Amino acid sequence: MNPGGLAMQFRGLARASQAVHPIAGLPRLAPVRHSLNTTFLPRVSAFSTTAPAYCANSQSPPTASETNNKSSLDSTDKYVAGLRHNKNWAAQTAREHPDLFPTLANGQQPQILWIGCSDSRCAETSMLGLLPGDVFVHRNIANILHPGDLSSGAVIEFAVKHLKVKHVVVCGHTSCGGVAAAMGSKQLGILDPWLLPLRQVRERNLAILESLPVDQAAEKLVELNVRESLNIVTQKSVVLEAIQERGLQVHGLIYDVASGVLRELDTTDSDEVIKKRLVAFKLEE
Amino acid sequence: MTEDMKRNIATIFENNKKWVSAKKEGDGAFFDKLAAGQTPDYLYIGCSDSRVPANEIMGLEAGEVFVHRNIANLVPNIDLNVMSVVNYAVRHLGVKHIIVCGHYNCGGVKAALTPTDLGLLNPWLRNIRDVYRLHEKELDAIQDETKRYNRLVELNVVESCRNVIKTAAVQQSYRQKQYPIVHGWVFDLQDGLLRDLHIDFEEMLKDVMKIYHLSDNEMHSETSGGA
Numbered sequence: 001m002n003p004g005g006l007a008m009q010f011r012g013l014a015r016a017s018q019a020v021h022p023i024a025g026l027p028r029l030a031p032v033r034h035s036l037n038t039t040f041l042p043r044v045s046a047f048s049t050t051a052p053a054y055c056a057n058s059q060s061p062p063t064a065s066e067t068n069n070k071s072s073l074d075s076t077d078k079y080v081a082g083l084r085h086n087k088n089w090a091a092q093t094a095r096e097h098p099d100l101f102p103t104l105a106n107g108q109q110p111q112i113l114w115i116g117c118s119d120s121r122c123a124e125t126s127m128l129g130l131l132p133g134d135v136f137v138h139r140n141i142a143n144i145l146h147p148g149d150l151s152s153g154a155v156i157e158f159a160v161k162h163l164k165v166k167h168v169v170v171c172g173h174t175s176c177g178g179v180a181a182a183m184g185s186k187q188l189g190i191l192d193p194w195l196l197p198l199r200q201v202r203e204r205n206l207a208i209l210e211s212l213p214v215d216q217a218a219e220k221l222v223e224l225n226v227r228e229s230l231n232i233v234t235q236k237s238v239v240l241e242a243i244q245e246r247g248l249q250v251h252g253l254i255y256d257v258a259s260g261v262l263r264e265l266d267t268t269d270s271d272e273v274i275k276k277r278l279v280a281f282k283l284e285e
Numbered sequence: 286m287t288e289d290m291k292r293n294i295a296t297i298f299e300n301n302k303k304w305v306s307a308k309k310e311g312d313g314a315f316f317d318k319l320a321a322g323q324t325p326d327y328l329y330i331g332c333s334d335s336r337v338p339a340n341e342i343m344g345l346e347a348g349e350v351f352v353h354r355n356i357a358n359l360v361p362n363i364d365l366n367v368m369s370v371v372n373y374a375v376r377h378l379g380v381k382h383i384i385v386c387g388h389y390n391c392g393g394v395k396a397a398l399t400p401t402d403l404g405l406l407n408p409w410l411r412n413i414r415d416v417y418r419l420h421e422k423e424l425d426a427i428q429d430e431t432k433r434y435n436r437l438v439e440l441n442v443v444e445s446c447r448n449v450i451k452t453a454a455v456q457q458s459y460r461q462k463q464y465p466i467v468h469g470w471v472f473d474l475q476d477g478l479l480r481d482l483h484i485d486f487e488e489m490l491k492d493v494m495k496i497y498h499l500s501d502n503e504m505h506s507e508t509s510g511g512a
Binding site: 089104193 | 322335336337340406
């Protein structure tokens, strides 16, 4: 084992030269998109980092028969549009990359495992400018990794051991609803145990978080959460083995929803940290 | 890190910049709108498989679909991960549609039919063997192996839809607001097309209510609610 060499491999890439700062100030009002009147107000979510989106709108809510009966959905409905877009997309992708679908039908060799947030704004393949077949994906609430979670555990095991990805990416993002919830103290039912690791990170960093203005504290917790998830990733023996044996890279990214730009975190660990990690977590067959 | 790997990552950051420029060209306020918050109409539960990118296959933009992806698009009843996603999407985002999307040639489904010990993956993939057991007669009657495997992919989607419908969040929201509607799709890697399995949501809901009814008690609704 060569801790120096391993440190090189743990080391993140140089920061992207055009890194952006997380958005400052409070987010604006959400655009009104749904036809909801006050009878159908969604409750104000403790997750919401913005004002709720049901403000002034005179249109009436969809009726049961409207939402329930697919044939009554008009062409502006996103579900209908989605299925229609798919036909265009398949045809266009096949035109631009004639070999892609026939190749994909034979198997996948993605180089990247992406662990990101379920947030609709964080569309990984689009923002990376990559194609189907390039990125293996796990997305959950607030890109949290629980050590004993079988879902993410199975994803990491499959991607690293069987698909032999070259990069594992954990990506957090600004204005994360999960992080906003963990900065508050409202009971949220089943989401509470899920968000627990975020609260643990909050507890460990309470002094620094309380020293910052509210919006900056939330962005700080976004970053700390990415680091914590990377921590869990590199506690898995299958990952440590791949780092040592074939140079697997782990990266921490923050996606700025206000600009669309990805920023890479410096995740360099000291040799001592890496050595301790290997002693404690690397398992032999 | 090899030069080759450095290039790969550098390309991605270049791509990201190009994507940002293209989006701004199409709509100068694209990112300003996203910065204001998300109001997606859809929750998409799909496979982690790299060949099935959610936004691309649906032709939807960033901000339009909330996404959970795991191995073989499973919705295990006691998986806190997917249950948190369903809960958040339904109770806090108020999505109108929930889509469970499987795909033919699914490695997870194939692995579940293989008599191999896959260690950590065993308990996860066992859910797919349970789907087989629930539909054993139908599947056993299919002689052609590929067709049988494709049918298991479809039935796995159907059972995931059923598990989504078993949740209190979906039952309560549907009773109060007549949404979300749950849909089952299968993506075909060979031609890039989506196939709607035409799940009868109302019928399936009625069917599960006899045993899984969780929407009577308003005390547990919304913010205090379970999955």
